[in-house]
Amino acid sequence: MSDTSRDKVTEAGVAVIGGGMVGSALAYGLAKRGANVVLLDEGDIAYRAARGNFGLVWTQSKGDGMPAYAAWSLASAAAWPDFAEAMASAAGRSIGYEQRGGLVFCVGDAERDQRAAQLRRLHNQRDDAAPVATMLDRKALHDLMPRTPLGPQVVAASYAPGDGHVNPLYLLRGLHAAIRRHGGRHAPGAAVTQIVPTGGGFTLTRADGAMLRADRIVIAAGVATTRLAAMVDIAAPVRPQRGQIMVTERLAPLLPLPASALRQSAEGSVMIGVSVEEVGLDTGTTVKELARMAARALTVLPVLAEARMTRAWGALRPMTPDGFPAYAQSSTYPGAFVATCHSGVTLAAIHAEALAPAILAGRLPDGFEPFHPRRFDVRTAA
Amino acid sequence: MFARPHSDTPHLTITVDGQPVGAREGDSVAAALLAAGVVAMRSTPVSQSKRGPYCMMGVCFDCLMIIDGVPSRQACMVSVRDGMRIERQRGPRPLEVDTEDSP
Numbered sequence: 001m002s003d004t005s006r007d008k009v010t011e012a013g014v015a016v017i018g019g020g021m022v023g024s025a026l027a028y029g030l031a032k033r034g035a036n037v038v039l040l041d042e043g044d045i046a047y048r049a050a051r052g053n054f055g056l057v058w059t060q061s062k063g064d065g066m067p068a069y070a071a072w073s074l075a076s077a078a079a080w081p082d083f084a085e086a087m088a089s090a091a092g093r094s095i096g097y098e099q100r101g102g103l104v105f106c107v108g109d110a111e112r113d114q115r116a117a118q119l120r121r122l123h124n125q126r127d128d129a130a131p132v133a134t135m136l137d138r139k140a141l142h143d144l145m146p147r148t149p150l151g152p153q154v155v156a157a158s159y160a161p162g163d164g165h166v167n168p169l170y171l172l173r174g175l176h177a178a179i180r181r182h183g184g185r186h187a188p189g190a191a192v193t194q195i196v197p198t199g200g201g202f203t204l205t206r207a208d209g210a211m212l213r214a215d216r217i218v219i220a221a222g223v224a225t226t227r228l229a230a231m232v233d234i235a236a237p238v239r240p241q242r243g244q245i246m247v248t249e250r251l252a253p254l255l256p257l258p259a260s261a262l263r264q265s266a267e268g269s270v271m272i273g274v275s276v277e278e279v280g281l282d283t284g285t286t287v288k289e290l291a292r293m294a295a296r297a298l299t300v301l302p303v304l305a306e307a308r309m310t311r312a313w314g315a316l317r318p319m320t321p322d323g324f325p326a327y328a329q330s331s332t333y334p335g336a337f338v339a340t341c342h343s344g345v346t347l348a349a350i351h352a353e354a355l356a357p358a359i360l361a362g363r364l365p366d367g368f369e370p371f372h373p374r375r376f377d378v379r380t381a382a
Numbered sequence: 383m384f385a386r387p388h389s390d391t392p393h394l395t396i397t398v399d400g401q402p403v404g405a406r407e408g409d410s411v412a413a414a415l416l417a418a419g420v421v422a423m424r425s426t427p428v429s430q431s432k433r434g435p436y437c438m439m440g441v442c443f444d445c446l447m448i449i450d451g452v453p454s455r456q457a458c459m460v461s462v463r464d465g466m467r468i469e470r471q472r473g474p475r476p477l478e479v480d481t482e483d484s485p
């Protein structure tokens with residue numbers, strides 16, 4: 001049921017603030033376990049990475065400097081197949097999910113050596129675990145994808161068999177449908193402007209003046225998280241980091257496995273990504289970045305020179321100072337939680353299946369300790 | 383289905399899959415084809431269902447055609463030229479690979 005001015009939700013067990021990738025996954029995980037959930041989302045004028053991301057479900061390269069994050073990403077990838085099935089069933093269609101492995105292409109020997117060293121470093125931080133990714137040389141790559149016309153400068157790639165990709169828009173549709181299916185309520189056009197802790201619960205004020213009382217709240221508002229989290233006394237520094245993406249016309253199958261910054265969707269479009277830019281709240285595109293991305297894609301797959309580009313856009317990743325997720329419950333106002341991360345697609349499954357139950361239980365278990373944003377206080381104090 | 387509001391006759395000729403079709407200076411390819419009764423301009427890459435122009439202003443990408451040999455051009459955004467060769471686009475577009483990949 002969606003919210004209208006005649007029909008305002010005034011009470012909820014859990015109010016999730018932010019209907020993007022993180023909030024929607026959590027609302028689904030909560031609703032499915034019987035919570036009385038309302039998902040409040042600002043709507044079309046908001047910055048919404050959920051609608052502008054690249055769609056990788058990705059584990060390789062994750063967690064350099066925080067092994068807990070590597071393990072968390074792997075756990076999510078492992079939970080993805082069942083999660084994807086639930087999403088497809090709720091969406092009433094395929095969500096374009098495939099988990100057949102993913103690649104990071106290396107152009108030239110220097111890139112290959114660097115990538116191999118990075119994989120070794122990642123592996124060394126996770127003693128006793130099997131390597132997430134291995135290096136494939138040119139011949140092995142050819143054997144893996146004999147019909148993909150890789151450019152001559154591609155000398156190798158790292159390969160993680162557990163990586164995959166998904167259509168993020170169908171995923172979001174599935175999440176919202178699943179929330180409704182489990183009795184949750186989705187309220188678009190419901191920006192929260194104020195949070196006031198009241199008598200063991202929280203009173204939320206919306207931009208349109210409507211009020212709502214909830215026993216528990218989860219703040220998952222992407223790049224808008226910091227300001228809302230401060231209202232429940234959690235310091236959660238999040239800044240916007242722009243990524244630009246461009247998309248070709250739909251093409252016959254060309255690239256069977258998704259790669260970092262290059263993937264072909266189930267429908268045939270080739271997506272070319274992804275810039276990393278510190279430009280504040282600006283979702284624009286620039287010829288400079290698009291040209292750089294296109295040139296890289298042409299080095300990997302020269303045949304793309306013939307393809308027509310149909311669209312390009314910019315979107316903002318919610319980024320913490322160290323790039324790792326931030327999850328916390330307010331110690332001043334128990335019952336208020338914050339969740340933010342820059343790989344919300346990858347982590348959607350584990351958010352629904354592990355973080356949501358913890359929120360419902362009212363306590364983040366010790367395993368969540370490394371993700372607490374108090375680590376950033378320590379940094380500024382030091 | 384569509385009629386031109388003015389009675390002046392088309393004086394340019396374009397071809398659609400080899401068949402001559404009349405058009406007027408200033409027509410977009412999509413407008414000329416609609417006026418000539420051609421509605422389905424491509425079949426989709428995924429389900430092969432038929433598509434024609436929808437927005438007529440470059441937004442929906444439903445009007446893609448092969449124009450003078452260049453695939454996936456928006457027929458609503460390209461003006462006709464005498465002798466222009468238009469072809470319907472069918473299914474997903476293969477990219478030409480010249481040489482076999484060798485490891």
Ligand SMILES: Cc1cc2nc3c(=O)[nH]c(=O)nc-3n(C[C@H](O)[C@H](O)[C@H](O)COP(=O)(O)OP(=O)(O)OC[C@H]3O[C@@H](n4cnc5c(N)ncnc54)[C@H](O)[C@@H]3O)c2cc1C
Pocket residue numbers: 017018019020021022023024040041042043046047048049050051052053054055056057058190191192193220221222223224228241242243244245274314315316317318339340341342343344345346347
């Ligand atoms: C270019 C790009 C490529 C990416 N590629 C990938 C990828 O391949 N794989 C991957 O895992 N991740 C990827 N990401 C990251 C992923 O998109 C984000 O991690 C994820 O969307 C974050 O989810 P979120 O819910 O925190 O924020 P968002 O998805 O941005 O959602 C935030 C929501 O909060 C709402 N909101 C804001 N303020 C308020 C308010 N006051 N009240 C109510 N609602 C509010 C907004 O309406 C919005 O819907 C990419 C991101 C970008 C930008």
Ligand code: FES
Pocket residue numbers: 412434435436437438439440441442443444445446456457458459
């Ligand atoms: S008709 Fe919509 S883009 Fe041409």
